[in-house]
Structures are given as C-alpha cells and as structure tokens.
Amino acid sequence: MNDKEKIPPVKLLHYKKGDLIVKQGDYGISIYKVIKGRVQLFNESGDKEIDLDILGPGSVIGEMSFLDKALEARFFSVRALEDSDLEAWHPASLANEYEQMPYMIRFIAKQTLKRLIRMNTLTAQIADQVEESKRAEHAEPVPARRHFYRKGVILDCFYRPVDAPSRDRLDGLIKDISLSGMGLDVRTKNALKFSHQLGTKYHIETVLPSGKPIEFTAKIVSVKKDRTPGKLFLGMIFDELADGARKSLGFFLMPA
Numbered sequence: 001m002n003d004k005e006k007i008p009p010v011k012l013l014h015y016k017k018g019d020l021i022v023k024q025g026d027y028g029i030s031i032y033k034v035i036k037g038r039v040q041l042f043n044e045s046g047d048k049e050i051d052l053d054i055l056g057p058g059s060v061i062g063e064m065s066f067l068d069k070a071l072e073a074r075f076f077s078v079r080a081l082e083d084s085d086l087e088a089w090h091p092a093s094l095a096n097e098y099e100q101m102p103y104m105i106r107f108i109a110k111q112t113l114k115r116l117i118r119m120n121t122l123t124a125q126i127a128d129q130v131e132e133s134k135r136a137e138h139a140e141p142v143p144a145r146r147h148f149y150r151k152g153v154i155l156d157c158f159y160r161p162v163d164a165p166s167r168d169r170l171d172g173l174i175k176d177i178s179l180s181g182m183g184l185d186v187r188t189k190n191a192l193k194f195s196h197q198l199g200t201k202y203h204i205e206t207v208l209p210s211g212k213p214i215e216f217t218a219k220i221v222s223v224k225k226d227r228t229p230g231k232l233f234l235g236m237i238f239d240e241l242a243d244g245a246r247k248s249l250g251f252f253l254m255p256a
Contacts, residue, residue, distance in 0.1 A: 008090040015039075015080040022061065022078040025229040030088045031062040037084025041076050052076055061086075075229055150178040151253055157206035159184070161194050162217055170194070174206055179249060181218065181237035188230050196223060196232060201239055208252050214245040 012035070015021055022028065024044050034057050041052040041061070055061065061078055099106075155174040160166065170193065173185040184204075190196065200220045207213045222235030241249070 008092075011088045013086050013088055015084045015086065017080055017082050019080045020077065021080060021086065022074050022076070024074055024077040026074050028062070028074055029091050031060060031091060032078075033087045033089070034059045034061070035085040035087055038081040039084055039086075040079050040081050042079070043076050049077075054081065150176055152176050153209075155206045155208070157184070157204055159186075159202045159204045162201045162203050164194070168193075169205075172204075175233070177249070177253075179238075179241075179246065179253060181221075181235070184218075184234040184236055186232050186234060188232055191232065196220065196234065198223065202236075208248060210248075210252060212248045212252075214248050216241045216245050 013032075015037075021032065021039060034055055036057060038054055038056050039059075039061070040054050043050040043052060062074075153174055153176060155177070157172045157174050158169040159172050160169040170186070170190045172190075174182050175185050176183040186196070194200075198220055201217055202220070203215065203217055205213070205215045216238055217240035218236040219239045220234050221237050224233050224235075225231070
C-alpha cells in the first residue's frame with residue numbers, strides 16, 4: 001500500500017440548519033471547505049456566545065490546526081446557519097503541497113496565524129472583562145487595600161526551569177503583571193516537556209511595551225485551565241527580581 005492509498009479520501013458532509021459542525025475545545029484535525037450554505041463561527045465564554053464570522057461557499061475552516069500543529073483543541077465553534085454541504089479533508093492530503101511551498105510564503109502564513117490567535121485570545125479576554133465589569137456594577141464597594149498595581153498586558157515571553165539550559169526555553173504569554181507576580185498563559189503541551197506543578201520555579205525573559213527587556217525568576221502558585229482551549233493559566237509570584245528589572249517594571253506599572 002503506497003502513501004496515497006493511506007490518506008483518507010475527501011468526504012462530503014451534509015448539515016441541517018442549526019447543526020453544530022465544530023465544538024470549541026474538542027480535539028480534531030479535519031479541515032472543512034464550505035461547498036453550499038452558510039456557517040457561523042463563534043467563541044463560547046461562560047454562557048455567552050461571541051460571534052466571530054459568517055462563512056459561505058469557498059471558505060475554509062480548521063486551517064489554524066493545520067498551520068499551527070501545536071494547537072491541541074478547536075479554538076471556536078461552528079454552526080450551520082442554513083442547510084449546508086461541507087467537504088472534510090485530512091491534513092495529510094495537504095501536507096506535502098504545503099511543505100513544497102517557498103519558505104517565505106510559509107513564514108508569512110505562520111506569522112499571520114500567530115497574530116490571528118492573539119486577536120482571538122484578546123476577543124475572549126475583552127468579553128470576560130465586560131462580564132466582570134457588569135458584575136462589579138452590582139457588587140458592594142469594598143475599600144482598596146492593594147499594595148501593588150496589577151496591569152493587564154499581552155507580552156510574549158520565553159520561560160524555562162531555573163536549572164535548564166537556555167536552549168530549552170518555551171514560549172508563553174504574560175496576561176497580567178505587578179511588582180509581586182504575574183499571570184502566564186502557556187500551551188498545555190508545554191507541560192509534557194517540563195513540570196508545571198505548584199512550586200516549580202522558572203526563569204522568564206520578556207520585553208516591556210517600552211522596549212525594555214527584563215529577566216526574572218518566578219514560582220508557580222496556581223494552575224488552572226485557560227478559557228482558550230489547549231492552554232493553561234499559571235499564577236506566579238516573583239522569586240527573584242533584580243533591582244534593574246524591578247525599577248523598569250515599576251515605571252511601567254505607574255498609573256497614568
């Protein structure tokens with residue numbers, strides 16, 4: 001049996017109006033092309049649905065999982081807005097053609113995907129903030145007793161266990177930070193390489209929006225699933241923050 005015979009054939013799938021085609025958080029590798037009808041892409045945040053897009057014939061769904069093999073689960077849900085026909089492709093049928101594309105085209109595609117993932121993450125984060133603001137409007141006011149300002153951010157970073165060589169660093173995304181600690185968003189798959197248990201200490205490198213690079217050591221104090229499928233959210237406190245890094249961070253955190 002040759003390689004071509006091993007690749008599953010393209011399947012034509014039929015969906016009725018209201019049928020769920022893809023469920024956010026589910027695992028799947030198929031790529032879909034809309035042949036007939038219209039489908040709706042949306043995120044689920046709590047009991048709310050956040051509309052992302054409406055796609056018609058010729059549109060493709062699932063390309064994020066194909067281009068970024070690190071994605072472990074579907075980032076959004078897809079529902080048929082009317083009776084629709086979709087083709088389902090196995091990624092193996094496209095892999096060879098994709099790898100034969102010029103390196104620069106593949107590089108541009110991956111960079112575009114990275115920005116799209118970040119925008120989707122921000123969309124979910126903004127929706128959560130809106131819901132939190134609504135709850136706060138109906139809550140009883142309490143005196144502020146915080147000693148440190150905490151600021152919501154979107155900062156790319158590299159992190160690795162304190163005893164690991166620098167070449168073993170992993171990608172992460174800092175979502176909030178203060179002079180005492182931070183919240184770090186990481187891929188679930190990262191936990192297969194290094195321990196992400198409570199008490200684990202990591203060396204972290206990032207660049208502040210001011211362009212100032214900082215490095216520090218932080219310890220995990222909480223671990224929970226992020227709202228983004230395939231992600232973990234690590235609550236961390238600083239274990240070691242040099243004076244220079246503390247000063248740079250302090251300037252960044254000063255209220256406007």
